[in-house]
Amino acid sequence: MxxxxxxxxxxxxxxxxxxxxxxxxxxxxxxxxxxxxxxxxxxxxxxxxxxxxxxxxxxxxxxxxxxxxxxxxxxxxxxxxxxxxxxxxxxxxxxxxxxxxxxxxxxxxxxxxxxxxxxxxxxxxxxxxxxxxxxxxxxxxxxxxxxxxxxxxxxxxxxxxxxxxxxxxxxxxxxxxxxxxxxxxxxxxxxxxxxxxxxxxxxxxxxxxxxxxxxxxxxxxxxxxxxxxxxxxxxxxxFIGKANFVSATVVDKNSVEVAGKTLTLPGTPGLEKKSRVTLVVRPEAVRLDAAKGDFIGTVSRVMFLGNIAEYLIKIPGIGYWLVDSPNPGETGLFEVGQAVHLSPSRPSIHVLDRA
Missing domain, CATH: 3.40.50.300 (P-loop containing nucleotide triphosphate hydrolases)
Incomplete structure (x- = not known):
């Protein structure tokens, strides 16, 4: 037993x-x-x-x-x-x-x-x-x-x-x-x-x-x-998976500011106003779009891996983000040098270094 x-x-x-x-x-x-x-x-x-x-x-x-x-x-x-x-x-x-x-x-x-x-x-x-x-x-x-x-x-x-x-x-x-x-x-x-x-x-x-x-x-x-x-x-x-680490400033108990953009984070209470925190944004939790989104960046690298396309995107004021886009065979690929819009999924954002 x-x-x-x-x-x-x-x-x-x-x-x-x-x-x-x-x-x-x-x-x-x-x-x-x-x-x-x-x-x-x-x-x-x-x-x-x-x-x-x-x-x-x-x-x-x-x-x-x-x-x-x-x-x-x-x-x-x-x-x-x-x-x-x-x-x-x-x-x-x-x-x-x-x-x-x-x-x-x-x-x-x-x-x-x-x-x-x-x-x-x-x-x-x-x-x-x-x-x-x-x-x-x-x-x-x-x-x-x-x-x-x-x-x-x-x-x-x-x-x-x-x-x-x-x-x-x-x-x-x-x-x-x-x-x-x-x-x-x-x-x-x-x-x-x-x-x-x-x-x-x-x-x-x-x-x-x-x-x-x-x-x-x-x-x-x-x-x-x-x-x-x-x-x-x-x-x-x-260590576990891939992650983007993003510096942010707390606006109020449920929202943070990243490069001039306010992100409301539902279910993340207890943030101390004006404190600095680190956000964990997983690559698969970011949506790419040619026309609209929270941030705009430039594609620096594209790797086609079959079931996903892995992008490295440079975002002014933030740095580089890894983004995994599903089903690239159907949606097509963005090209190096192309401008893209990025929108991280709010529920998927995790706050580290909380005050």
């Missing part, structure tokens, strides 16, 4: 080159509800893998506590934590076929032959590997090998499933396919899961919640929609 995870005041210090300590994880507090998939997301060196390894038991916290359900597991070795990890490198045995790779842990724990047969076949069917049960790993594709690694973890029926960038060795199309399979399998089994990645699209597509980390600190925890649409900091807004 799955169980929730609670992390309280967790810190990890490593010795630095000059005798000082380097903090890899700083005062992390986190609660993961039972049966949910939560992704640790951030750039290289942000502390996400170190945090995962402490949860798994491969690293010892400098301070703080880790709880699985109502059990504090800080002093538990990895093999008694009732958690299983899917690694980036697959780590499957080349001399064993698919069935024996998946059965390996069960044989170590002295399960009966009948139990092993029943559990392995069930998991192979769940992961789409039953027809490949007697193939050796060198006869499998990368995606199939990753499924074997996943099946080997699931067959042990862990209460917690951990993923350490499991798809980074696959090509783009296989990554897309495997993240869907992992998400569907996790939801079907209801296993509490923690997934580490630096890929924003991967995190957005599979997570119940995302934990955005930077420099060992948790910057924000929230649903994919929340961290994208309402980022808690400039780092989060810049």
């Amino acid at each position: 799955a169980q929730g995870i609670r992390i309280a005041g967790l810190n990890k210090l490593f010795p630095g080159p000059d005798g000082t300590s380097v903090a890899a994880v700083k005062d992390v507090n986190l609660e993961i509800a039972e049966g949910k998939l939560v992704t640790l997301l951030g750039p290289s060196g942000c502390g996400k893998t170190t945090l995962l390894r402490m949860i798994a038991g491969f690293e010892e916290p400098t301070s703080g506590d880790i709880w699985f359900g109502d059990k504090r597991i800080n002093d538990e070795p990895p093999n008694t934590r009732d958690a299983a990890m899917v690694f980036q490198s697959y780590a499957i045995f080349p001399h064993l076929d698919v069935f024996e790779n998946v059965a390996f842990g069960l044989r170590l724990r002295k399960f009966s032959k009948a139990d092993i047969e029943e559990r392995v076949k069930r998991v192979l069917e769940q992961t789409g590997l039953l027809s490949l049960a007697r193939r050796s790993p060198n006869q499998l594709s990368g995606g199939q090998q990753q499924r074997v690694a996943l099946a080997r973890c699931i067959v042990m029926e862990p209460r917690v499933l951990l993923f350490d960038e499991p798809l980074s060795n696959l090509d783009a199309k296989l990554r897309d396919q495997m993240r869907i399979e992992i998400r569907e399998l996790q939801q079907r089994l209801g296993i509490t899961s923690i997934y580490v990645t630096h890929d924003q699209v991967e995190a957005m597509s599979i997570s119940d919640d995302i934990v955005v980390m930077n420099g060992g600190v948790v910057e924000q925890v929230g649903s994919p929609h929340t961290v994208y649409a309402r980022p808690a900091s400039r780092f989060v807004a810049d």
